[in-house]
Each structure stands twice: as C-alpha cells, then as structure tokens.
Amino acid sequence: MRMRVCIENGNAILLKRGKSMSRRSRRERGRPGQHGQRIIDRDAFYIKETPNKGELLEKEPDVDDTYIFEFTFKGKPYWVDASKEDGSFGRLLNDDHIHPNCRPKVMEIDEKPVICFFSLRPLSSNTELVYDYGPGNIYPWRGKFGMLRNHQKNLTAVYLGMLQIL
C-alpha cells in the first residue's frame, strides 16, 4: 500500500486507501501545480493516530517487523505493533531513508504517546508520503545506492477544509 497526497480543498488531509494511478489518470491529472492541483505547505498537515490504534507495548517484541514502530516517551522505550489492519493510516506509510517527505513525531495526548506525521516540505498532490524508518538491516528494499524498487500499493490522502484528527 502506498500513501499519496490528493488535495481537494482547505488545510488538512484525510487519508483513504486507493489503487495506484494508471498512466492515463496520471496524464489527466497533469503535473503538480496544474489543473487545480495545490501544494501542501511544510507542516501543513499531520496524521494523528488515535491512542487505541495499534498495540502499545512496553516490552520489546521478539520479532523484527517493519510494522513495529519503536520510540521513546518520557525517557521510556515503547513499541507500537501496527501489524494488524485496524483502519489506521500511519501503518501504511512506506520507507524512504534517502528522500523522506514526512517525519514522525511523538506527541502527548491524554497523557498517552501518539505518533503523528508531519510534512517536511511543501508537497503537491499525488506525492507519495514516505518517511525514514531509521537504521537497521531489516529493509530489503534498500539498495546500496538507493531504493531498489517501487512500492506496489498505495494510499491516497485527501486534503480537507479543516485539520482532521484521524
């Protein structure tokens, strides 16, 4: 699954699943900035998961899994196991350690850690949302000189009028 920016109007993004666009639909949409496409400013959107999305673990899981998000909150290590499909969006962002356009940030909401994603730079619609999964050798798609292959699936982000809490 691949997450892309699809801007409609307003200031924020609602994410929804979608298929990769065909060549025809790419042509129809035109280049970024054309045909009503808009640019999302840096940090103009974020994806916020609700605290009950994914499983918050206080003990390191036995498996190395790319669906497990490791972080520190108030000096304590935590892991979110997002391996189960639960309708959350953060689990669908792919990795790009060379050219990330988002960054994860741990925020505190109701005294619980919540992972949010912020854009690192202005993004035009149809840009795939990617972040750096961090160091490690569990990423077979990372080649010696860059990314080895394209991602197969996608997720589309829709720009909304108001900042949408997901």
Ligand SMILES: C[S@@+](CC[C@H](N)C(=O)[O-])C[C@H]1O[C@@H](n2cnc3c(N)ncnc32)[C@H](O)[C@@H]1O
């Ligand atoms: C957190 S998920 C990201 C969403 C995933 N693409 C999906 O459809 O559910 C991590 C998995 O996505 C895939 N993935 C992430 N980044 C990738 C990349 N740059 N190239 C190829 N596959 C990638 C790998 O299969 C990885 O195990």
